[in-house]
Each structure stands twice: as structure tokens, then as C-alpha cells.
Amino acid sequence: MPLVTTQEMLLDAQKRGYAVGAFNIENMEMAQAIVAAAEAQRAPVMIQTTPGTLKYAPPEVYQAMVAALAEKASVPVAMHLDHGDSFDLAQRCLKAGYTSVMIDGSRLDYEGNIALTRQVTDIAGEIPVEAELGKVGGKEDTLQDEGCLYTDPDEAAEFAARTGVTSLAVAIGTAHGVYKEKPRLDVERLKAIRAKVEIPLVLHGASGLSHEQVQECVAAGICKVNFATELRIAYTEGVKEGFESSPIDPKAYGKVGRAKVQALAEKWMAVCGASGKA
Ligand code: 13P
Numbered sequence: 001m002p003l004v005t006t007q008e009m010l011l012d013a014q015k016r017g018y019a020v021g022a023f024n025i026e027n028m029e030m031a032q033a034i035v036a037a038a039e040a041q042r043a044p045v046m047i048q049t050t051p052g053t054l055k056y057a058p059p060e061v062y063q064a065m066v067a068a069l070a071e072k073a074s075v076p077v078a079m080h081l082d083h084g085d086s087f088d089l090a091q092r093c094l095k096a097g098y099t100s101v102m103i104d105g106s107r108l109d110y111e112g113n114i115a116l117t118r119q120v121t122d123i124a125g126e127i128p129v130e131a132e133l134g135k136v137g138g139k140e141d142t143l144q145d146e147g148c149l150y151t152d153p154d155e156a157a158e159f160a161a162r163t164g165v166t167s168l169a170v171a172i173g174t175a176h177g178v179y180k181e182k183p184r185l186d187v188e189r190l191k192a193i194r195a196k197v198e199i200p201l202v203l204h205g206a207s208g209l210s211h212e213q214v215q216e217c218v219a220a221g222i223c224k225v226n227f228a229t230e231l232r233i234a235y236t237e238g239v240k241e242g243f244e245s246s247p248i249d250p251k252a253y254g255k256v257g258r259a260k261v262q263a264l265a266e267k268w269m270a271v272c273g274a275s276g277k278a
């Protein structure tokens with residue numbers, strides 16, 4: 001089926017108490033793996049690219065590739081800009097046919113974040129827009145932040161109302177990249193945000209969390225969970241493994257990487273409760 005927007009997908013997740021898995025891709029093999037995982041699990045799915053990935057190849061290329069995979073799939077697939085860092089990039093992805101965008105103004109002060117987010121919601125039309133309030137820690141793409149700045153529930157409610165976003169990424173103690181120690185998540189804060197904010201909430205930095213941590217967050221109101229680092233590691237490990245027996249056939253080692261990404265994505269879809277929801 002054609003690419004779908006994330007609006008219905010996330011509202012269904014909110015209504016039925018599960019979370020849509022949102023998976024970062026870098027190349028065709030990873031995109032194929034995620035769509036195959038969604039088909040196998042009968043799960044709705046989001047595929048996303050960061051600004052860094054979009055420097056490797058432009059949005060038009062990733063969109064065309066994922067749209068072609070979605071067309072052949074029997075489960076809903078959405079194409080999302082992850083951590084969009086400028087109005088121009090968000091606009092470019094919208095023009096390229098992305099069906100969802102994130103504008104991440106979390107490095108700005110509160111009013112600056114609202115102003116940038118508002119610029120994007122003003123041009124997005126029917127396309128859903130995710131924003132971030134507070135600051136998820138760690139390293140994602142070229143973003144490097146030491147600590148996590150927790151989202152304030154009252155600010156979140158005001159932010160959602162003033163920007164018109166359709167989903168909101170919250171900072172409750174997760175970080176991008178590999179955790180050096182087990183993170184402690186502020187689930188009470190998440191519940192407080194959920195009590196004040198009606199739009200679907202998004203959890204970033206899920207690589208390295210336990211199944212129980214993800215499930216606890218989903219039960220407390222998270223409707224979308226982002227996975228990147230674990231997928232990159234799985235793909236790379238698969239390629240290294242495949243490379244040993246087939247060092248000159250990109251198809252042969254790409255296949256091993258692809259299979260590892262699919263298995264991992266299937267596991268997380270099940271943990272998020274998305275299996276069987278398509
Ligand atoms: P991880 O790299 O920690 O999985 O985070 C993913 C993410 O939040 C992408 O936006």
C-alpha cells in the first residue's frame with residue numbers, strides 16, 4: 001500500500017495501549033529488513049532517517065526506496081524525518097514525500113523551540129509533526145549532549161497547545177547511543193506528562209533499555225519508540241560475519257546484516273505490543 005501518515009497509526013496505538021516501533025535506517029538493506037519485520041509481525045511501522053543519514057543520500061532517494069517497499073507491503077509503513085534540525089530540511093522532506101517529520105528545537109530555549117516548531121507545523125498541512133521538549137541525552141548523529149534535561153509536564157502541555165504538533169518526544173532519562181550504565185527512567189514524570197498532554201508521546205534512545213523498561217513506558221503513555229544504535233550494531237555485526245565467507249559479494253554479506261536487523265526489529269515490535277496490530 002502507499003506510504004501512510006503517522007496520525008492514524010499513533011492515535012490507534014494510543015487508543016489500544018501499544019507503541020509503534022520507529023526504526024532508523026541507513027541503507028536499502030536496513031529498510032528491507034524493517035519492512036520484512038513489520039510484515040512478519042503484522043505490525044504498523046515507521047522508518048526514519050536523521051539529518052546525518054540525509055547527508056549520506058538525499059531525502060528523495062530514501063523516500064523513493066521506502067515508498068517502493070511500502071507499496072509492496074501489506075502493513076502500514078510511514079516515512080519519517082528524525083531529529084530534523086532546520087526548517088529547510090523539514091520542508092525538503094515534506095516536498096520529497098515524507099509522511100511524517102520531526103523538528104527538533106530542543107537545543108534552543110523554550111521560546112526558540114516553540115518558534116521553530118511552529119514554522120514547521122504552519123507548512124506541514126496534513127503531515128504530522130513531532131517535536132522534542134526537554135533534551136534526550138547522549139549522542140545521536142552529530143548531536144552530542146552530556147545530560148538529560150527532563151521535560152516539565154506543565155511546559156509540555158503549553159508547548160503542545162502553542163505549536164500544534166501531533167506528537168511529542170519527552171525526556172525522562174533515556175539517552176541516544178550505548179548506555180554506560182543502566183538508565184533510571186522517571187516514569188512518574190511520564191505519567192504526569194501524559195495526564196496533561198493529549199497527543200501521542202514518543203520515547204527516544206531505546207537501544208539498551210530492557211524489555212520491562214520499554215513496556216513500563218508504553219503502559220505509562222508512550223505511543224512511539226525510537227530504535228537506532230542497536231540496529232546499526234546488528235547490521236554491522238552481520239556484515240562483518242558475512243564478509244568472512246564472502247568478502248567480495250555485497251549481496252552475500254548484506255543479506256547477513258539484513259537478517260540480523262530484521263530479527264532485532266521483530267523482537268522490539270513484539271515488546272512494544274505492536275505485533276498483530278496492523
Ligand atoms: P538509540 O540510538 O539509543 O536507539 O536512539 C534512537 C533514537 O532516539 C532515534 O531518534
Ligand code: ZN
Nearest residue numbers: 140204205226
Ligand atoms: Zn532520538
